[in-house]
Amino acid sequence: MKIEFILNGETQTIDVHPARRLLDILREDFHLTAVKEGCGEGECGACVVLMDGKAVNSCLIPAGYLEGKSILTPEGFKETPRGQILEEAFIEAGAVQCGFCTPGFIMAAESLLNENPNPTNAQIREGLSGNLCRCTGYQMIFKAVRLAIEKGEGLW
């Protein structure tokens, strides 16, 4: 199936099986390997990207769904001012240990802050409740998001 979509700001036309997962398209066809596969079942959030500005699990999206959508991966987001602030905040807060979950958390945090620039602690937890981390115990990650809100005043 021929599909046209926007990937990190550039229009792409691909010809793939309609059930091919966005996760595999990104990692294997476009070599965008910041997106990780943890569970492949929508449970861990390691594969989260933004679709039209909102966090989605790329392991659950079949290629046929992508037509006309705009996808932002961690590679694309990293180049933006908000992406840089979130990245710095994660490093500064010690929110990264093995780092496998980090790209997914950063994309989920961006989606949360887009919707609610000033979340309470409970809303931060809820916004990141679709992402699992096996290393940090989460506190540092919540702290990183609060730090990003402070550092990035007015950006969201």
Next chain:
Amino acid sequence: MVDAYRPKTLSEALKIRNETDCLPIAGGTDLMVQKARGTGLGPGFEKPLLFVGHLPELQRIEKKEGYIHIGPAVLLSELLHNPLIPDTFKKAVALMASPPSRNLATLGGNICNASPAGDTLPFLYAADAELLLENHAFERRMAIEDFITGPKQTDMKPDELLTDIIIPDMDFPVTYYKKVGQRRGMSLTKASFHGLADVLDGYVEDLRMAFGSVAPTVVRSRDIENSLIGESVNSLKNRYQEILELYEPLIQPIDDARSTAKYRKNVCFNMLKDFLNHLEKNQGDII
């Protein structure tokens, strides 16, 4: 074989449905997991896919003549943000899946998947929701409890699509929702309960109680409810044991990887008791 269809309009989709044996897919959050084959392979579907999630005709939420109409392709995250959706329904939806999967999962997918653990279902049963099913030539409207015939089974014909979910626009002063699962985020439901009631001067004017995950389909008994309407709130509270016994034969949970039947049954009865106590307080939502 054609691998997939991506029609531009609903009528085009119904024509394809009429002419080919295909599998509708909306958000894909059930199907992509059910048919997963692992990294790099992509899921394996036996039939060509019919993408329907993007169809504008299936994405509307509107109020018309005393009913709220919700398109089946409306996302769970959109339900949470729409002012026409009752707050008590939003409470159930907010506890489903996770923020990223709620940006994909649709209401119609949850209904058609017909899981006994489908978390939108107890509310829809309690609210007397009706469904519109269409093929290329006809439409039929039916109650949700007639559509869902068993676990993962529905009355959907191979040439039909679900095209509308219709809820009477009613305001219930007393609402109650509880879901019991492993943890708050993303857990599959072990047992859930949605209760709606109208209480006037201490007497119950309307009463709806629906249990999820504790039988092959959602449990709602209009007979039991009707036998209780008109009673005083106090008498219902005192007759709690008797009411449990009425529900006893209907609540048939199973032992599975998530929980035991005994635990599920206990939880159900506790939720029912809590709801009956809550009627007395008659003070809106608890969760």
